[in-house]
Amino acid sequence: MTINYLGSISADDLPVIFTKFFLEPVSVGFPSPANDYLESPIDLNQYLIKNGAATFLIRVSGDSMIHANIGDQAILIVDRSIKPKHGSIVVASLDGEFVCKRLQLRPRLCLLPENPKYEPIYVQHGQDLDIMGIVTAAINKFE
Amino acid sequence: MNLLALVDCDNFYASCERLFRPDLRKKPIVVLSNNDGCVIARSKEAKAMGIKMGVPWFQIKKAYLANGGQVFSSNFALYGDLSNRVMHVLEGMVNNIEVYSIDEAFLDLHHIQNSNHAYEFGIHCRNIVDQWVGIPVRIGIGPTKTLAKIASHVAKKKIGGTGVFCLHESLQIEHVLKHLPINEIWGIGRNLSRRLNDLSIYSSYDLMKMDTRLIRSKFSVVLERTVRELRGEQCLAVQNDREPKKQIIVSRSFRERTGDFNQLKPLISNFAVRAGEKLRHEGQKCSQVSVLIATSPFSKQAQYRGFHSIQFSNPVNDTRSILAGANQALQDCFRQGYAYAKAGVLLSQFSHSSVMQRSLFDDLHKSFDQKQNEDLMRCIDSMNAEGLQVYYASQCPGQALPMNKKMMSPKYTTSWLELPTAK
Numbered sequence: 309m310t311i312n313y314l315g316s317i318s319a320d321d322l323p324v325i326f327t328k329f330f331l332e333p334v335s336v337g338f339p340s341p342a343n344d345y346l347e348s349p350i351d352l353n354q355y356l357i358k359n360g361a362a363t364f365l366i367r368v369s370g371d372s373m374i375h376a377n378i379g380d381q382a383i384l385i386v387d388r389s390i391k392p393k394h395g396s397i398v399v400a401s402l403d404g405e406f407v408c409k410r411l412q413l414r415p416r417l418c419l420l421p422e423n424p425k426y427e428p429i430y431v432q433h434g435q436d437l438d439i440m441g442i443v444t445a446a447i448n449k450f451e
Numbered sequence: 452m453n454l455l456a457l458v459d460c461d462n463f464y465a466s467c468e469r470l471f472r473p474d475l476r477k478k479p480i481v482v483l484s485n486n487d488g489c490v491i492a493r494s495k496e497a498k499a500m501g502i503k504m505g506v507p508w509f510q511i512k513k514a515y516l517a518n519g520g521q522v523f524s525s526n527f528a529l530y531g532d533l534s535n536r537v538m539h540v541l542e543g544m545v546n547n548i549e550v551y552s553i554d555e556a557f558l559d560l561h562h563i564q565n566s567n568h569a570y571e572f573g574i575h576c577r578n579i580v581d582q583w584v585g586i587p588v589r590i591g592i593g594p595t596k597t598l599a600k601i602a603s604h605v606a607k608k609k610i611g612g613t614g615v616f617c618l619h620e621s622l623q624i625e626h627v628l629k630h631l632p633i634n635e636i637w638g639i640g641r642n643l644s645r646r647l648n649d650l651s652i653y654s655s656y657d658l659m660k661m662d663t664r665l666i667r668s669k670f671s672v673v674l675e676r677t678v679r680e681l682r683g684e685q686c687l688a689v690q691n692d693r694e695p696k697k698q699i700i701v702s703r704s705f706r707e708r709t710g711d712f713n714q715l716k717p718l719i720s721n722f723a724v725r726a727g728e729k730l731r732h733e734g735q736k737c738s739q740v741s742v743l744i745a746t747s748p749f750s751k752q753a754q755y756r757g758f759h760s761i762q763f764s765n766p767v768n769d770t771r772s773i774l775a776g777a778n779q780a781l782q783d784c785f786r787q788g789y790a791y792a793k794a795g796v797l798l799s800q801f802s803h804s805s806v807m808q809r810s811l812f813d814d815l816h817k818s819f820d821q822k823q824n825e826d827l828m829r830c831i832d833s834m835n836a837e838g839l840q841v842y843y844a845s846q847c848p849g850q851a852l853p854m855n856k857k858m859m860s861p862k863y864t865t866s867w868l869e870l871p872t873a874k
Contacts, residue, residue: 361539362583364863367870384873389583399873404474406873438473440585 356445362389364441366399366406373397373408375422378446384408388441397443402429403436408443454560454569454592454619455689457599458541458576460534461587461607461614463554464492467533468523470585471863471871479520483508485703487524487857524856532864536584544576549689557596559689566592566619573615592617593624596687597680600637601627601655621683628655628681638677643670655681699733701726702743702795708750710790715744716781720845722796723777727770728832730798736766738800740773742780747792757784766802769824770831773798774845 357363366384376397378384386399394413399406402419409419409429417437419429431437460466464482469475479497481490489507497520502511508522515522534553542548547559558576563569573590580588591603598618605627606616618624633655634644650669652658659681667675676686701722709715719742730737741760746752761776777796831841861869 359583361536361543365870367872368874369872370874372874383870388585401473404472404476406471406473406871408873436473436476 356385356447357387358444359387359389362441363387366408368408368446372421372423372426373410376410376446377448378408378422378443379448381449383447383449384443385445385447386441387444390442390444392439392442399440399443401436401438401440402431406440411439453685454563454566454594454617455596455599455685456558456560456569456573456576456590456592457551457596457603458537458556458558458580458588458590459603459607460537460554461589462492462494462498463534463586464523464525464530465494465497466586467530468521468526468860469494470533472860475521479515479518480523481515481520482523482525483858485525485856486706488704491525522858524859526860526862528862528865529860533584533586537580537586537588540580540583541576544579547689557599557689560592566617569619570615570617573617574613577614587614589614590616592619594619594683595680595685596689597637597677598624598683601631601635604631604635624681624683625656628659631655633658636677636681638673643674646670697801698797698799699726699729699737700795700797701729702793702797704747704793708747708790708792710788712781712785712787715785715791715794716778717846718794719777719781719796720774720843722794723773724770724843724846726796726798727768727773727828728835730773730801731768731828731832733801735801735803736768737773737798738763738766738802739798740776740780741797741799742777742784743793743795743797744781744784744791745793746789750790750792752790753788755786755789757786759784766800769828770843774843778845 353360364386366386368378368380368382368384371380374380378397384399390396392398392411394411396411397408398411398419399408400411400419401407407419407429409421412418412420412428417431419431419437421428465480468480468482477496478494479500479502480494481497481502482492483489484491487508489505490502490511491505493502493504497515500515500518500520502515502520512522530553537554538548538550538556541556541558545558545560546562549557551557560569560572563572569592573592577588577590580586589603589606591599591601591606592615593599593602602616602618605618606612606614609616618627631654632644633639633647633652634641636655636658639647647653647658652661658678661678663675663678666678679686703718703722705718723740726740739760739762741758743756743758745756746754748754759780761780763772763776767773773796834841861871863869863871
């Protein structure tokens with residue numbers, strides 16, 4: 309048998325796998341019986357947001373939508389990718405300001421509050437109305 | 452024909468500032484560089500007022516504000532989030548996309564053979580991005596990246612156009628190139644165009660007609676590639692996996708010059724902390740940290756430029772190691788008696804953070820510490836991201852020269868405390 313000397317190996321050259329086994333503590337004892345049933349925890353984003361790139365959060369100020377279960381300081385989930393229709397709750401910019409109201413297309417264009425203390429807003433000719441997106445959910449925090 | 456598209460956000464930073472300020476529709480908007488130094492973005496209206504790119508803010512401030520202009524300090528949290536949204540929408544529309552910068556992306560349109568369909572796709576794409584994210588884009592379509600970029604120029608110049616331009620027929624390409632000065636071609640800077648002008652190459656058409664061998668021998672392979680791309684030969688493919696960063700630099704010029712080591716130190720620490728965050732965000736570790744300090748080249752006082760690097764024995768991504776290295780490097784390059792106007796921290800020699808080089812005889816317990824340290828960094832990063840600022844002792848937030856960002860808009864999309872409101 310002949311032996312050829314190829315060179316020396318320094319510890320630094322060893323692939324990571326040689327040391328990997330020592331890197332983590334090994335625990336002994338019974339494995340958790342739940343291990344086979346592990347699932348990820350419930351994710352609110354998944355429930356509240358369909359199209360992340362088109363979804364924006366907006367805070368409500370005031371109680372004009374209280375009867376639609378949207379209180380003061382509620383967080384609105386606003387999806388820009390859904391087409392607004394008659395009866396949608398929308399966030400719109402009207403004369404340079406964001407408002408949250410119910411959109412009425414018939415018989416005439418109008419933004420309806422959900423609180424009798426407030427008047428409907430009839431959109432006049434020449435007024436700048438731009439629907440930003442529709443409100444798909446509102447989060448009211450109680451504490 | 453294999454087509455590709457360049458999607459380019461119109462006046463991106465200005466559009467971002469306008470998204471949650473419907474009152475600023477059709478108003479001139481400018482965005483200033485870090486420290487509110489000079490103009491780095493302008494809305495269409497601000498351009499029409501004659502505001503030039505890069506002009507120092509103090510020069511135009513008075514007249515601009517008097518004419519009803521709006522100004523913002525740069526709000527990169529907002530721009531970054533909106534950019535991600537735009538890119539995300541585009542990713543959903545084609546198989547292959549290359550995010551080229553914060554406001555530009557190349558799309559591979561090889562699934563579309565017909566140029567009319569490509570144009571229609573462009574219109575569709577533009578409408579979707581505008582509706583979903585609210586950021587206007589323009590789209591240039593062509594057989595190569597260089598031509599797509601030119602097509603996007605044309606789309607921009609066309610007043611009242613659709614914002615989409617398709618450049619594919621050879622006659623049409625010739626016509627456009629004849630009217631396009633070479634310095635407007637992607638990758639041709641001022642020096643290069645001057646050298647080309649010396650050879651009586653003025654229009655892009657002149658350049659396209661040049662002998663490629665001559666271009667390669669007189670200039671470079673890069674310019675040869677540009678010539679080929681102008682002819683419609685695809686030399687640069689749409690690359691969806693960007694090369695990982697090779698270095699991270701955090702640096703600033705500051706208005707108040709300082710010669711005081713004790714003022715520079717917390718500043719360097721701030722940069723080191725920020726650089727560490729970026730490093731972990733990229734999933735990298737670095738083996739070298741360097742510090743740069745420099746006087747202002749515009750100053751008549753004595754000039755000095757200090758640069759020193761510290762080498763780590765093992766790659767690190769722990770801010771505490773980076774801080775220690777940066778402070779050491781600062782001590783090594785600091786000289787008494789100069790008025791420093793710029794400082795920075797540079798991280799380099801990266802390796803991926805999951806690759807762990809360690810010697811066989813490393814202390815076992817060290818690996819437990821390692822895990823703990825990583826958890827600590829992750830925790831601090833997420834707290835800082837939420838706005839609960841955690842400082843390292845050497846940062847001394849009160850003492851550091853603060854960045855001038857007096858006119859910054861809220862972080863509408865990334866902070867619970869700064870959401871836009873609706874009545």
